[in-house]
Each structure stands twice: as C-alpha cells, then as structure tokens.
Amino acid sequence: SCDQPAQxxxxxxxxxxxxxxxxxxxxxxxxxxxDEVSSNSLDIAEDHPDRVRYVVHxxxxxxxxxxxxxxxxxxxxxxxxxxxxxxxxxxxSAVFASPDRFQNQRSHLVGLFLPTVPEFVxxxxxxxxxxxxxxxxxxxxxxxxxIADAAAKSPLAVVERWIALYGLPEPAPLPRGSYQxxxxxxxxxxxxxxxxxxxxxxxxxxxxxxxxxxxxxRSYIADLxxxxxxxxxxxxxxxxxxxxxxxxxxxxxxxxxxxxxxxNRADLAFADPGAAAQLLAQRGPDGxxxxxxDQQHDSGPFVGMxxxxxxxxxxxxxxxxxxxxxxxLRYARIAGDQEAxxxxxxxxxxxxxxxxxxxxxxxxxxxxxxxxxxxxDAVDAFVEAYRVSGDRRWLDDATLWAKRGLPFxxxxxxxxxxxxxxxxxxxxxxxxxxxxxxxxxxxxxGLRYASALLRLSEHDDSFPWxxxxxxxxxxxxxxxxxxxxxxxxxxxxxxxxDGERSDWIFGPHEILLxxxxxxxxxxxxxxxxxxxxxxxxxVSTFGKIDSAAHQGTT
Numbered sequence: 085s086c087d088q089p090a091q092x093x094x095x096x097x098x099x100x101x102x103x104x105x106x107x108x109x110x111x112x113x114x115x116x117x118x119d120e121v122s123s124n125s126l127d128i129a130e131d132h133p134d135r136v137r138y139v140v141h142x143x144x145x146x147x148x149x150x151x152x153x154x155x156x157x158x159x160x161x162x163x164x165x166x167x168x169x170x171x172x173x174x175x176x177s178a179v180f181a182s183p184d185r186f187q188n189q190r191s192h193l194v195g196l197f198l199p200t201v202p203e204f205v206x207x208x209x210x211x212x213x214x215x216x217x218x219x220x221x222x223x224x225x226x227x228x229x230x231i232a233d234a235a236a237k238s239p240l241a242v243v244e245r246w247i248a249l250y251g252l253p254e255p256a257p258l259p260r261g262s263y264q265x266x267x268x269x270x271x272x273x274x275x276x277x278x279x280x281x282x283x284x285x286x287x288x289x290x291x292x293x294x295x296x297x298x299x300x301x302r303s304y305i306a307d308l309x310x311x312x313x314x315x316x317x318x319x320x321x322x323x324x325x326x327x328x329x330x331x332x333x334x335x336x337x338x339x340x341x342x343x344x345x346x347x348n349r350a351d352l353a354f355a356d357p358g359a360a361a362q363l364l365a366q367r368g369p370d371g372x373x374x375x376x377x378d379q380q381h382d383s384g385p386f387v388g389m390x391x392x393x394x395x396x397x398x399x400x401x402x403x404x405x406x407x408x409x410x411x412x413l414r415y416a417r418i419a420g421d422q423e424a425x426x427x428x429x430x431x432x433x434x435x436x437x438x439x440x441x442x443x444x445x446x447x448x449x450x451x452x453x454x455x456x457x458x459x460x461d462a463v464d465a466f467v468e469a470y471r472v473s474g475d476r477r478w479l480d481d482a483t484l485w486a487k488r489g490l491p492f493x494x495x496x497x498x499x500x501x502x503x504x505x506x507x508x509x510x511x512x513x514x515x516x517x518x519x520x521x522x523x524x525x526x527x528x529x530g531l532r533y534a535s536a537l538l539r540l541s542e543h544d545d546s547f548p549w550x551x552x553x554x555x556x557x558x559x560x561x562x563x564x565x566x567x568x569x570x571x572x573x574x575x576x577x578x579x580x581x582d583g584e585r586s587d588w589i590f591g592p593h594e595i596l597l598x599x600x601x602x603x604x605x606x607x608x609x610x611x612x613x614x615x616x617x618x619x620x621x622x623v624s625t626f627g628k629i630d631s632a633a634h635q636g637t638t
Contacts, residue, residue, distance in 0.1 A: 085223045091215035092199060097176065097226035099195035100161050101184070104154035107439070108192065109239040110180050111491035112146035112509050113137050113522060115440050115454040122182040127453040127513025134520040138186055138208045141201055142175035143580045144523035146494045146509060149246035150180060150194040151239025160242030161194045162249065163228040165496050169198055170224055177201050179210065196228050243490055252548055253495055255555040256502045256562055263599055266561055268315045270592035271324050273572035274308055278591050279327075284334060290573065291587040294385045300335050306344040307596055310605070313341075342626040345607060354609045354624055355418035363408050364427060371430025373408045375399040375443060375451050386448060389516070395443070395451025403444030403458030405435055406465050413468035418611050420622030425472050432469055435462060436481060441488055445511065453513035456529045459489035463536035470543060471611070482540050486549065489533050493556065494525070494580065504580055506559035508533060523580045527560040531594050538601050557598045564592065
C-alpha cells in the first residue's frame with residue numbers, strides 16, 4: 085500500500101529462479117526437455133504472435149502451477165487464479181522464461197506480478213502500458229506457494245501438488261439440469277439442425293467446405309434408438325423412433341440397436357483380425373509405427389502439403405504408436421488372441437521410454453508438438469494391455485500417461501465462460517506452424533481423453549479419474565448451441581479468451597457416447613474373461629454381463 089495516490093506500473097510478487105533445468109511444464113503453453121528454450125519456434129512459426137509466451141493472457145494458462153525439474157530437485161510455483169488482488173480483480177499476471185533471456189539471465193524464471201494482462205499490461209511486457217490507479221491506503225495482495233521437492237523427478241509433481249492443495253474443480257452444472265435432459269436436447273440435432281428433409285440425409289458436420297458431407301450414418305440411427313429408450317418425453321420419443329425408422333428403411337439392417345451400431349457380422353465389427361493383422365504388418369521390427377513424411381493427399385484440406393515440414397521421415401514418438409497399439413490390443417482382448425498380445429510387448433516397452441506425449445495428430449501438427457491425444461491413446465493402449473493380461477505394470481503405465489494429460493485441461497472456472505472448466509487444449513503448438521491452438525480448446529480431443537479416463541477408472545482408484553472425465557464431458561455439453569438453426573451442435577474449437585467459435589461444427593454423437601458411458605450404457609462391447617490361464621474364454625457382448633463362470637466344459 086502507499087500513503088498517497090500512485091500510478092502503479094509494476095509490482096513483482098514471488099519470483100522463482102532455478103539455476104538448472106532438465107524439464108519444465110507450463111500448463112497450456114510449454115513442455116520443455118533438455119536444452120529446449122521457452123517461446124521457441126519448434127511448434128509454431130517464428131513470426132506468429134503466439135510464438136513468444138513470456139507473459140501471456142491469463143486465460144491461456146490451463147493450470148496455475150509451473151514446474152521445473154533439474155538433476156537434484158523439482159521446484160515450482162502454485163497460485164490461485166481467483167485471488168482478488170485488489171479486492172475485486174483476479175487472475176494475476178504470470179511470467180515464464182526458461183532460461184530468462186529477456187532479462188539476460190541464464191537461470192529459469194517463473195513468477196507473478198501486477199497489474200494484470202490485458203487490462204493494464206500488454207502481452208510479453210513486464211510494465212503496465214495503462215497504469216493502475218492505486219489509491220492512498222489501498223492494499224494490494226499477491227500470493228503464491230513455492231514447492232521444492234528433492235525426491236520428485238518430474239515437473240508434473242508440481243501439478244499434482246496444486247491439485248492436492250486446491251482440489252479438482254467441480255464439474256460445471258448441467259445446463260438443463262440432468263443427463264436425461266441433455267440427451268433429450270441432443271436429439272434435436274438429429275431431428276432438426278443436421279437433418280436435410282428433401283434428401284432424407286444428415287449433415288455429418290457443418291461449416292467446412294472440404295470436410296462437411298451428407299449421408300445416413302448408422303451411428304446416428306443408433307443414437308436415436310437409444311435416445312428413445314432413455315428419454316421420458318413421449319412426443320420426443322415418438323419423433324426419435326420415427327426418424328430412426330425412416331432412415332433405417334433406406335439403409336437396411338435389423339431394427340435393433342446393436343444391429344445398427346454393429347452392422348453385418350458382429351464379431352468382425354467388434355474385433356476384426358484382418359484389420360489387426362494389417363496394423364501389425366505395417367509395424368517396424370522394433371515394434372514402432374513411424375511418421376510417414378512421404379505421404380501425399382489427393383483430397384481433404386491438405387492436398388499438396390509437404391509433410392517433411394512437420395518432421396523427419398520415420399520419426400517415432402508416443403503418438404505414432406499409441407493408437408495403433410490400442411487397436412491391436414483391443415482386438416486381442418475381445419478375441420482372446422494371446423499371440424497378438426505377445427507380439428505387442430515390444431511396442432508397449434518402446435512406448436514406456438517417452439516422457440512427453442507427442443505426434444498423435446501429425447496429419448497437420450508437427451511431430452515434436454506436445455499432444456493431448458497421444459496421452460489419451462497411450463492410456464487406452466495400456467488399459468487394454470492390462471485387461472487382456474491382468475499384468476499390473478501396464479495399469480501403472482496407463483495411470484502415468486493419464487497424469488501426463490493433465491496440463492492440457494483447464495482446472496479452473498470462469499463464471500462468464502461455463503465451458504472453460506474441463507476444456508482441453510489439443511496441442512502446445514499450431515497447425516502447419518500457423519494455426520495456433522494456444523488458448524483455443526478443441527473438445528473432441530478432450531472427449532477422447534475423458535473416455536480413456538473412464539476406462540481407466542474401472543480398474544484404478546488412485547486418482548478421481550471419473551470426476552475429471554465428467555468435468556471434461558460437461559465442458560463439451562456447455563459448448564453445444566442452445567437454440568437456433570444449429571441447435572445442439574458444437575464447435576471444432578472455441579476461444580478461452582473471448583469465446584469465439586470456429587465455423588466448423590459437429591453433431592452430438594461424440595458427446596452422447598461419452599455421456600452414455602458415464603451413465604453405464606457403454607456403446608462399446610465389453611469383455612468378461614473366465615477360466616484358468618491357458619484355457620480362458622473371452623466373452624464379449626454389446627450387452628452387460630452381470631456374472632460369468634467356467635466349470636469343466638461349460
């Protein structure tokens with residue numbers, strides 16, 4: 085405080101310097117290893133406005149906890165974004181520089197200061213462009229916690245400590261009060277906003293000149309059928325059944341939910357050995373699937389693009405392997421194919437060597453870029469390995485990668501943006517180095533992660549995975565259009581800063597799958613394994629198995 089009025093330009097709060105750093109995580113913005121420096125151009129163009137992330141808009145920070153790990157300890161800074169530093173304003177400014185070349189220091193800096201961005205301070209500045217008028221006797225308060233842990237080897241220990249201190253946020257309240265009402269609401273997309281009455285087709289997506297198409301997806305028919313089973317409004321239930329039957333009559337198939345969800349041969353729809361064999365044939369002798377920089381696209385949005393710009397040919401990262409590993413291991417679990425599981429040992433061992441989730445979206449994202457989808461796919465792969473084998477070490481790996489997905493999630497709320505808590509940043513970088521994803525959640529990535537967490541929660545209770553998944557799912561629900569011609573549709577991306585929504589919008593299918601999984605109506609086949617090792621039976625069904633036993637030949 086001051087004894088007379090003042091024009092405040094800068095008030096530095098806790099400033100933490102670390103002399104040595106092997107790895108650092110600034111949630112939502114940076115994941116550095118080795119000699120990488122912050123605000124680099126490895127994942128975004130040199131001249132892009134988001135390349136320098138020295139002082140950022142506070143809504144770009146997903147978790148207010150920055151960790152730095154060196155050879156002897158992990159240190160970090162934790163704070164509450166909701167602290168009212170002048171009695172009314174919140175979200176203090178954060179500075180991060182590793183190393184702090186902006187102040188000619190070779191140490192690595194994280195700290196807080198006032199006044200705040202963007203009301204007073206411009207991005208990447210440490211002094212106010214518009215001074216804060218401090219009244220005589222008025223108190224300003226800035227608070228943070230410093231963590232120093234000689235036993236912790238990862239900067240994620242700081243994120244976990246933040247969660248232990250402040251707790252996971254509560255999921256945003258459901259806009260319509262219950263999941264049943266949310267399902268009823270989502271049905272309006274199939275009845276109205278996606279429907280083309282003249283051709284009796286649906287839009288698969290809307291707003292993308294290249295990617296938006298029309299058709300009669302059986303998955304939409306199945307969504308309507310299950311919606312009709314679960315909703316109470318009799319008129320809406322009738323409309324759902326009528327629309328489902330109208331399209332089913334055109335595409336064929338039995339008038340059953342399972343027959344539409346898994347058409348033709350259910351066993352091949354559940355787990356196709358041909359598809360698994362093809363994936364294994366594409367794998368290298370070291371167990372890796374690799375990035376193909378020679379790929380060429382003759383359709384879609386990236387025709388003629390040079391994929392060597394995104395990374396070296398044959399690069400191997402977690403994300404180049406994890407989804408394929410999940411697909412093969414899912415097949416092995418359902419089919420009871422122990423040979424396929426054994427052949428995946430090399431891949432699982434290789435995946436364990438990575439520290440940073442990268443390279444799951446290399447159709448447009450640089451190979452190097454930290455990537456939420458890679459973490460989600462790794463969770464799925466290791467959970468499947470545990471399901472098929474019962475080997476606890478794979479579950480430990482699944483838990484590890486689930487925690488490595490945390491820095492991509494917003495774990496604080498904004499009363500003006502109910503979608504923010506649980507929103508998911510897809511990558512710490514940009515599409516083709518130009519399309520920035522900093523401060524721009526992409527919730528279909530988050531839904532993949534949430535579904536993986538729900539699978540993990542069935543086997544591990546070391547962390548509130550289910551609550552975290554529900555927080556992510558509710559963020560997606562809050563991103564749905566509440567009314568109008570695009571009712572119940574949601575955007576490919578939404579800004580955490582000003583709420584701007586992308587023109588490309590999706591139907592509710594992915595949201596519904598996550599909600600139904602949350603409610604115990606999983607739309608994937610489940611497997612129960614019975615019998616002694618070596619003579620086990622894998623019983624898989626679209627229904628729920630309450631109990632199963634094996635005795636003799638029965």
